Amino acid sequence: MTALLEANGLGKRYGRKWALRDCTLTIPEGxxxxxxxxxxAGKSTLLNLAVxxxxxxxGTINVFDSPxxxxxxxxxxxxxxxxxxxxxxxxxxxxxxxxxxxxxxTWDNQLAVRRMSQLGIDPRQRAGKLSGxxxxxxxxxxxxxxxxxxxILDEPVASLDPLARREFLQILMETVVEHKVSVVLSSHLVxxxxxxxxxxxxxxxxxxxxxxxxxxxxxxxxxxxxxxxEPSDVPEGQHVIDASxxxxxxxxxxxxxxxxxxxxxxxxxxxxxxxxxAYMSQGRDTEPDLWATSKGxx
Amino acid sequence: xxxxxxxxxxxxxxxxxxLIAVGVAFLVTGPHLVHVxxxxxxxxxxxxxxxxxxxTFQGDDxxxxxxxxxxxxxxxxxxxxxxxxxxxxEMEAGTFRLAWTQSVxxxxxxxxxxxxxxxxxxxxxxxFSLMVTWWSSPFDTLNFSLFANFDIRDVAPVxxxxxxxxxxxxxxxxxxxxxxxxxxxxxxxxxVRISISHWVRQRFASPLHLTQAFxxxxxxxxxxxxxxxxxxxxxxxxxxxxxxxxxxxGQHGGFGPNxxxxxxxxxxxxxxxxxxxxxxxxxxxxxGGLGRKDLGPGxxxxxxxxxxxxxxxxxxxxxxxxxxxxxxxxxxxxxxxxGLAIVLGAxxxxxVRTRMT
Numbered sequence: 001m002t003a004l005l006e007a008n009g010l011g012k013r014y015g016r017k018w019a020l021r022d023c024t025l026t027i028p029e030g031x032x033x034x035x036x037x038x039x040x041a042g043k044s045t046l047l048n049l050a051v052x053x054x055x056x057x058x059g060t061i062n063v064f065d066s067p068x069x070x071x072x073x074x075x076x077x078x079x080x081x082x083x084x085x086x087x088x089x090x091x092x093x094x095x096x097x098x099x100x101x102x103x104x105x106t107w108d109n110q111l112a113v114r115r116m117s118q119l120g121i122d123p124r125q126r127a128g129k130l131s132g133x134x135x136x137x138x139x140x141x142x143x144x145x146x147x148x149x150x151x152i153l154d155e156p157v158a159s160l161d162p163l164a165r166r167e168f169l170q171i172l173m174e175t176v177v178e179h180k181v182s183v184v185l186s187s188h189l190v191x192x193x194x195x196x197x198x199x200x201x202x203x204x205x206x207x208x209x210x211x212x213x214x215x216x217x218x219x220x221x222x223x224x225x226x227x228x229x230e231p232s233d234v235p236e237g238q239h240v241i242d243a244s245x246x247x248x249x250x251x252x253x254x255x256x257x258x259x260x261x262x263x264x265x266x267x268x269x270x271x272x273x274x275x276x277x278a279y280m281s282q283g284r285d286t287e288p289d290l291w292a293t294s295k296g297x298x
Numbered sequence: 299x300x301x302x303x304x305x306x307x308x309x310x311x312x313x314x315x316x317l318i319a320v321g322v323a324f325l326v327t328g329p330h331l332v333h334v335x336x337x338x339x340x341x342x343x344x345x346x347x348x349x350x351x352x353x354t355f356q357g358d359d360x361x362x363x364x365x366x367x368x369x370x371x372x373x374x375x376x377x378x379x380x381x382x383x384x385x386x387x388e389m390e391a392g393t394f395r396l397a398w399t400q401s402v403x404x405x406x407x408x409x410x411x412x413x414x415x416x417x418x419x420x421x422x423x424x425x426f427s428l429m430v431t432w433w434s435s436p437f438d439t440l441n442f443s444l445f446a447n448f449d450i451r452d453v454a455p456v457x458x459x460x461x462x463x464x465x466x467x468x469x470x471x472x473x474x475x476x477x478x479x480x481x482x483x484x485x486x487x488x489x490v491r492i493s494i495s496h497w498v499r500q501r502f503a504s505p506l507h508l509t510q511a512f513x514x515x516x517x518x519x520x521x522x523x524x525x526x527x528x529x530x531x532x533x534x535x536x537x538x539x540x541x542x543x544x545x546x547x548g549q550h551g552g553f554g555p556n557x558x559x560x561x562x563x564x565x566x567x568x569x570x571x572x573x574x575x576x577x578x579x580x581x582x583x584x585x586g587g588l589g590r591k592d593l594g595p596g597x598x599x600x601x602x603x604x605x606x607x608x609x610x611x612x613x614x615x616x617x618x619x620x621x622x623x624x625x626x627x628x629x630x631x632x633x634x635x636x637g638l639a640i641v642l643g644a645x646x647x648x649x650v651r652t653r654m655t
């Protein structure tokens with residue numbers, strides 16, 4: 001499996017504040033990758049570093065074995081839709097397509113025009129007057145029509161209403177099937193990820209909590225319910241991710257290396273949402289407590 | 299290239315419209331001025347009524363005569379409204395993320411847009427300057443004060459505009475906020491322009507000097523002496539009055555902080571030449587008093603004053619450039635501003651490539 005993206009000790013600092021720090025991860029090619037994490041986890045920073053609109057403060061990042069945006073050739077292999085889908089408000093939709101054609105080595109104008117007409121977008125319309133959903137679609141069309149090998153989408157549906165969100169993701173999936181393009185998309189909503197992604201990365205405070213094929217992840221994680229006990233008491237081969245206790249019962253969210261045979265435990269399958277939340281809360285536990293050191297504040 | 303032009307179209311059209319309006323106004327009035335100049339002003343010497351003819355002529359189209367000073371501001375405006383938003387607006391709107399992730403490197407994106415902008419600015423300002431220079435030529439020939447309008451004639455404004463636009467671009471790149479970048483552009487442009495025109499321009503070449511005995515601006519026979527011994531059109535850089543010890547005691551034909559010439563009675567029938575010393579001779583009391591402006595009628599008084607002045611052996615040293623230097627100064631000025639613009643462009647490019655992320 002070739003790596004689409006490889007980050008090594010990657011960090012980005014703004015002034016004194018680190019937006020991303022010591023991030024090491026690998027994203028394989030040929031997937032629809034969901035990058036999920038709480039707000040401020042560094043998702044946006046990571047994706048902007050991946051397309052070269054940011055440069056790292058430390059560490060390295062490679063996309064297709066090359067630093068991002070190294071040259072024209074490399075730029076043409078990566079399609080990007082930034083957060084809030086920036087477009088030129090004063091330019092019409094048709095002019096945006098003209099822009100795409102003028103600014104790219106390869107440009108599938110037929111595809112772009114077909115998409116716009118399917119969505120019922122008037123080519124003379126000023127892009128600034130488009131609805132949020134249409135705007136996102138225009139931005140996606142610009143990224144798709146340059147026929148990249150990977151689409152990197154930063155919170156593509158965050159600002160859309162549920163209907164526009166579903167439509168957007170549906171069209172994205174059609175694109176993936178039609179053009180065999182890899183996708184990396186970030187979101188803080190698990191439902192969106194669940195609908196389209198087959199590979200999941202949970203990122204909290206710059207750290208990868210878990211990464212893997214969605215089906216494998218779901219198959220290897222379970223919820224164990226048994227009599228009240230400590231995390232160290234769970235059966236062999238089970239790694240506790242998250243634990244909660246009542247007076248008489250303990251519930252553990254575990255990653256299983258092997259089958260569980262102990263009949264004392266009831267074993268439930270987990271949903272992707274459970275999985276993401278479990279890893280996100282684990283990530284929170286490892287975060288430094290900023291308040292602990294700040295004396296005199298209350 | 300297409301993008302650079304498309305984004306710039308509206309701003310370019312506004313300026314083009316303005317230039318067309320100015321051009322029409324100049325074309326309507328210009329030929330008439332040339333005609334009047336050729337037929338009336340040039341021939342006035344033969345008729346002997348030059349003073350009234352020239353003053354009437356100079357009263358023509360005074361609004362348009364002063365309109366040439368808009369050319370002073372024009373480069374600053376282009377720098378603010380064309381240069382500063384070039385990159386800053388993309389940063390503010392977030393569209394740089396769109397532009398930089400097409401298949402065009404950031405460097406090329408930047409250079410293309412700057413090139414279109416600079417080209418348009420040069421054409422617009424060159425045209426504007428050409429129109430002003432052509433329209434004003436009858437007045438300029440009459441006044442023959444080339445250096446007085448140095449900044450709003452011929453090629454110098456082209457240098458200013460290239461500099462102003464690059465200043466705007468650079469400010470936009472570094473500051474990233476359109477409004478602040480526009481303000482910074484205006485301030486920096488004004489500072490540089492004023493500094494160079496006041497302190498640097500006169501060092502482009504070594505000036506000529508003229509040393510003459512200092513005389514009061516009137517002669518013994520009561521008529522007022524006109525001029526300072528130089529030809530009209532000479533650009534006077536400094537005009538110092540020195541005493542016998544070589545100290546500068548006055549400037550521009552006057553003495554002391556207020557720069558005038560004064561004589562004051564100090565009692566015992568003696569008179570002080572203010573700022574210089576006590577007159578050795580007795581100055582008869584004038585009938586009209588010893589004001590600065592009113593040195594009084596009566597040739598006796600004037601002759602006495604001239605004698606007093608002559609006693610001090612003051613010399614007036616004029617440093618100046620003759621009008622023949624005008625064109626070389628225009629080219630020096632143009633080159634200097636081009637040089638500054640290139641430096642700013644290099645800084646902006648470096649910043650876009652390495653610092654802007």
